[in-house]
Each structure stands twice: as C-alpha cells, then as structure tokens.
Amino acid sequence: MARPENVMQVFSLLDKSNCRKCGEKTCLAFAGAVYQGRRPVTDCPTIDHDRARPFIETAVAGPPEDDQDAFLKDLVDRITRCDLRQAAARTGGRFDGEKLTVKVLGKDFSVDSSGKLYSDIHMIPWVVVPFLEYVLNAKGQPVSGDWVSFRELAGGKARYPLFQKRCEEGMQRIADVYTDLFDDLTHLFQARQVESLFDADISVILPVLPLVPLMICYWKADEGIGSSLNIFFDRSVDANLGNASAFTLGAGLTQMFEKLAIRHGCVIDHT
C-alpha cells in the first residue's frame, strides 16, 4: 500500500469533471480528502482502478498520526475564521457571544472563536472531528424524516462494505448475544425508542447532532432467518455532515459500545 506524496498526485488520477458524484464540490477537494486519508480513492466512481491501485487501501488504514494532527489543526484554523453566530443558526446550536454550543449525543459540546473546545464529556477524536466539520459545513437543511442507508449517501456506496464491517457488524455482534444490554447502551446515548419501525425488534434514534439523527434497527434471528442490524441516516446528512464524518461517528459509536459491553463482562467474538 502506498500513500500519495501530495494532493496533485491524486488529482492527476481524476477526470477533473467536478461532477460531484463523490459528494465533494470539486475534484481538487476530493483529492485533498484522499491525501488526508479521509476518503478512499475509490469513492470517485470514474477513477481508473488500475492507475489508482497503489492508493486503493490508503483510507482503509486511516491517516498516519501526523496527518490526523495536521487535519485537526486545519479544522481548528478554519474555525477561527468561521462566524460562530451564523454557524449557530445553521447547526441548531446556540451562541452566547463567546462560544458556540451544540448538543452531541445529548451533551453540550462548545467551541470558541480561537478554536478551543469545551465539554463535560471526553474529547475523543471520533466526536471532535465530526463536531468541527458539522460546525464548519452544516448547511442547516432540516431533518427530512426520510431514512437512508450509508450506501445511499453521496460517495457512500464504494465505502459501504467497510461501514458494514466496522459499524453494523460490530453492533450486531453485541446485540446478538447481549440484546438487553445493547438496548440499554443505546439509551446511555440518549436514544429514543421508535415504535415498530420496519418491524424491527429494536428501533432507536440517537440524536448524534441536532440535525444529524442516526437510527439503529435490529431484527432478532427468527425461524431460520438470521438476525440483522442496520444503521440509517436522515437524507439531510449529505448536506449537514457528509459521509466521511458519518462514517467516523458510526465507527466511533460501535467502538464505544464494544468497550462498554466488555466493561460489563461481555465477551465479544470478532471471528
């Protein structure tokens, strides 16, 4: 597996049509996201797989730590140039003259104009990065009530196998063996029970961010049909967050569920 040496090396592989099918506004923005390790190069549907082969697994492995730090620093720099009062209107947050505060999984998460973060909960990267991207990029599109799978998000299809493996299968492993605990864990994150949606045995909506709800549906095994678990996003997530941060949130939540389940004495089978 090779890492691109610079953004232009990725850009040279793209057809430069700026068609937006990957969910980015331009091919150059997409090349930057690949270089930073936030997007797999395969999220561009017109990419020539033979030419791109050396970089195909780059985002699967995730960016090296130096790049993660640089990426976070870039987000913080952009926050210092962001109008937080205006961002409050776009994000469903509130601005008190100094800090913008947004509810993340029901808890206050704030940032000031110098990019300093404040919260009662831990500053974990899988929350910090989506929070900052949400503040910077949310377009304020209202929640539609139309639920879509990750693969239906712009650019989500190519990345869906990884989302399924890292998020949906991880949560399902817990729900299969420790169903009641799984239900309890979702409520730890402020989940709201939804009445028999899609006939699922468990249907809950987690208020991840004010305009980014996430729905988990779990069906128990029944009469020879295996169990299944699906995660859905509101269709507005493309406009308010984007698939890279939606992926980060799903993977982070799954990891958190696994950690809490293990702390409760559960044995998680990863085979």
Ligand code: SF4
């Ligand atoms: S899908 Fe590919 S060609 Fe279209 S904007 Fe994205 S990177 Fe460019």
